[in-house]
Amino acid sequence: MNTNILLKFSIFFCLVFSCNTKSEVEKEIAKIPIEVNIERFERSFAALTPQSLPELKESYPFLFSEKYADSIWLNKVKDTIQIEVNEEVEKAFPDLSAEKDKLESFFQHLKFYFPEVQEPRVITVTSDVNYRNRVILSKGLLIISLDTYLGEDHHFYEGIQKYLKKNFKREQIIPDVASMYAKNLVGPIRDRTFLGNLISIGKELYLKDLFLPKYSKAQKMGYTDDEYTWVEVNEEEIWRYFVDRKLLYSTDSDLMPRFLYPAPFSKFYLEEIDKEAPDRVGQFIGWRIVTSYMKNNNVSLRQLLLADAETIFNTSKYKPER
Known part of the structure; x- marks a missing residue:
């Protein structure tokens, strides 16, 4: 029981500390003089x-x-x-x-x-x-x-x-x-593999997340709320599909329009999924990998921009929640 109480207290403290840190950062940001005409x-x-x-x-x-x-x-x-x-x-x-x-x-x-x-x-x-x-x-x-x-x-x-x-x-x-x-800021995609494309777009979305704290994650992706909920709920299935079919290191150019570019839906070629899946599910996975990388490594934004896709993926400790 004591262990559970300590664990809950630790989680609560981390959440409070994180919120306070974000609040202090936002206060500093608000002081930056900008005048847009x-x-x-x-x-x-x-x-x-x-x-x-x-x-x-x-x-x-x-x-x-x-x-x-x-x-x-x-x-x-x-x-x-x-x-x-x-x-x-x-x-x-x-x-x-x-x-x-x-x-x-x-x-x-x-x-x-x-x-x-x-x-x-x-x-x-x-x-x-x-x-x-x-x-x-x-x-x-x-x-x-x-x-x-x-x-x-x-x-x-x-x-x-x-x-x-x-x-x-x-x-x-x-x-x-x-x-x-x-x-x-991210620059052109250097790694032409599917993973390289995932990570490059994931970097862009990670930056957008920092630049637009008052916007929902759905808005940052250009999704409806229902579309974003779908990719969140099905994250593990999307990731397993990519891994099981050995898509990550593929250079097949057809993968980009199937999973990364605007389209009516993402093309898994599985009837029950294609009916429901929004387009660009690969962008969401790339964003999640980059977010995991930044969470689990003490690196700056500039280091993130310079890091190659393989390094980011291998040190991200990315694992979709079940």
């Missing part, structure tokens, strides 16, 4: 005139291809489809103060863990619903296409598969921004 280019473009075009091109040269004559831009503004896009974006996003606050919190967390990263110039645009590039991060610019976040049921997205458009919603803007920064 969101430039609403789409509004300026919607009001474009022959007189204002030169000034707009001077302010945003990277958004105006030199191969197009000025008449192209002036005609685009008058296009009925572009006018509707402008109206729908304005209706959905009359104000971005909530996004400004969330971006500032995100950049505070980013700067806490990676002080050398500079805040970008943040610009919102419309992009002819280019949903494959909803967020662009390049050369000190963070460009967000608001017409790809109007809500999954918006009529602009008719004909787009449900598994893609389920994340075309306002709540996904900040997680998508965090994904771009995490990808840049």
